[in-house]
Amino acid sequence: MTQIERQFLIETLCEDLVPMIMKEYNLTDHEALDKLYKSTTFAKIEDPQTGLYYQGAVYVFDFFKEEFPI
Numbered sequence: 001m002t003q004i005e006r007q008f009l010i011e012t013l014c015e016d017l018v019p020m021i022m023k024e025y026n027l028t029d030h031e032a033l034d035k036l037y038k039s040t041t042f043a044k045i046e047d048p049q050t051g052l053y054y055q056g057a058v059y060v061f062d063f064f065k066e067e068f069p070i
Helices: 003-025 029-037 040-046 057-067
Strands: none
Touching (some): 003 057
């Protein structure tokens, strides 16, 4: 897989995650993006060794919610 293909998968996953984060945490789109990009979940998404960018948004969102419990 090329870097461009992996980046596409990451961006697509983030597009799906942001609305979930907005709804769950009552945040604006900018706040949700900021929270996602600063999370360890996002670091794992970007790490090719984890393969997390291959997973579905609901699955990854569960990791995110564990990191930021309400």
